[in-house]
Amino acid sequence: MAETISTTISTSKPTIQVAKFSRVILFPVLAILVMVVFMLELGIGSVPIPVSGILKVMIGAEDVDATWHTIIMELRLPRTLASLVGGAALGVAGLQLQTLFKNPLAGPWALGLTAGAQLGVALVVTAGAVIGSSFLENFEFLSNLSIVAGAMIGCVLVLMVMVAISKYVSTITLLIFGLMLGYLAQGLISVILHFTNQSQTRIYAGWNDGSFSAVYWEHFPVLIPLVIIGFAGGWWMRKPLNAMLLGENYARSLGMSVKRTRLITLGCAVLLAGPVTAYCGPILFLGLIVPHLARGLFGTSDHRILMPAVILLGALIAESADLFVHLPWEKHFLHLNAVNALLGAPVVMWVIIKNKKMRGFEL
């Protein structure tokens, strides 16, 4: 027995060295890729703009085509930044939720946080519409704090329900529960919108499609600070989150306050998922799959590595999905969530199959 053990180990011994080496390479590679896709996002579309044009617009040069300036500054740059921030934020929220719930299938969308945020936004907007005039005006008028607040309250309520039931149900059941909450929210939203007018319903339907192109410059002063607080909280909690990987009992025995860690981390997940959903609509799959891809790529569950890894990878994947949506397709318009599903569903299936084999869950 001893012989067999030592032989299997001697073959696997170098893996950590390899992993560490590849980590050093991976971070700059990912960062460069994020920049490359960033440039592609600005350049590619129904009106192609060369790199020189992009750079000129960015540095504010005088001798630049006015259309290009408008396209980049008004359309493509805010959209690209939104995908960057949104992907990173949803990825980190997913990582936090997966560790806290000890559930590899957790994520802002899978746990129903997105649905809660949607419902919150719908309620705020409808309330605004009842008092004021149309959805559109109110959407613009209330666009900042009240919508975000509505989204976050929705998130918090759903999260409280999920935390309560997670003690009694299995991993997969919790996921199904979260998805059902999503349908429930959709139903409620439809009923709510039924009592308002048709044009509002159409605008809501557009928002409900999920897209980074709905984010405008005036949203960033709210979005960015909240997301930064969420990242900072995640980075602050990286040590206790590592201890949480051993389970709550062990974490407590290491002298850690489980309650405090839970509260701060869940709060951060809400700060990340709420505003992104408020502005971009429901973005499916990203928050769930990005942490898995980061673990697979970096070969670790250590949050000190995963936090920056998830931020880069989330930004990269969201950007790429958005780029794919906005390629100059001839006939039709692609939906962001359709691309996310093409990417995400296989990853989720892979996670489920892999975990069944391992008789439990793996983070």
Added chain:
Amino acid sequence: MNAVIEINNLSTGYQSRQGDTIVTSNIDTNLNVGELVCLIGPNGAGKSTLMRTVAGAQKAITGSVTLAGRDIREYRPRELARKLSLVLTDRVFAGMLSAYEVIALGRFPYTNWTGKLSKEDHRIIQESIHMAGAEDLVNRTLSELSDGERQKIMIARAFAQEPDVMIMDEVTAFLDLPRRVEIVKLLKRMAHESGKSILLSTHDMDLALRGADRIWLLPKGEGMLTGSPEDLVLNGSFEDAFISEGIQFDRSSGSFEVHGEFQSSVALDGQGTHAIWAQRALQRNGIQLDDQAPTKVIVKSNSGDFHCVVEKAGNQESAQSIQNLIDILNAK
């Protein structure tokens, strides 16, 4: 002997608005520096409650648990984690953390908020790995390890906390015999060489009797008995604690024998391993050993193939295996 944990007039149990439920009372004992103590007792005697109370995770109903001269409930969590570490039955799925990273989490109470490990931390982690004999495991992820290997890593992690006391709940529960023996050897080494005090709750009587420096025996509904394993066997405490129908504690073998009513009796003759296993087979089948019995079983072999002769009323029959022997006896 220096006591690191002193237990004075302790009653354990649960407090609720309806009143206190006392599980065990009048416990007075010490956990000494550098000893491995096994806590054993029948199910429902309150082992887990006692473990939790001694670890400071549960309030004592009366009396006190003192760790290094101070009431254990007065410690702040981080302070306590530097004095006392736990190994639990909880199965850990730390995914893609390597065994080394898991052991490094033992330094949690010592590192700052960034969790950065100093040279000294790494040295202590190495020492823990060496102590646990886990050098070959550290580069693998926890999910790749077997139950026994994983438990070793969790013990090394608890050791890396540099505690005075290590409290372990059923750490040998999922393991096969060689792995259990290995773990107990490891714990003895930690206790005797490093002066850690280890309290291990276990259902494994045999291991407790062979491995423990001292035993805390917790019978149902009474106070706790403590002493060296042999004393507790010889003064009958073991038998009393585990008394129940169909089971008997055999003082000579130090183990429990399962049997129902004896159906018949035979006289067994023979020496060595083959005779011992023949005896076990007879007992297992409800056949009593009695030198005066008319049926005789003479075990001829002592190594190689089993061979014995059954004599009854002048007839002789030969058996080539234990199963064969049982079939012959049952046929009569």
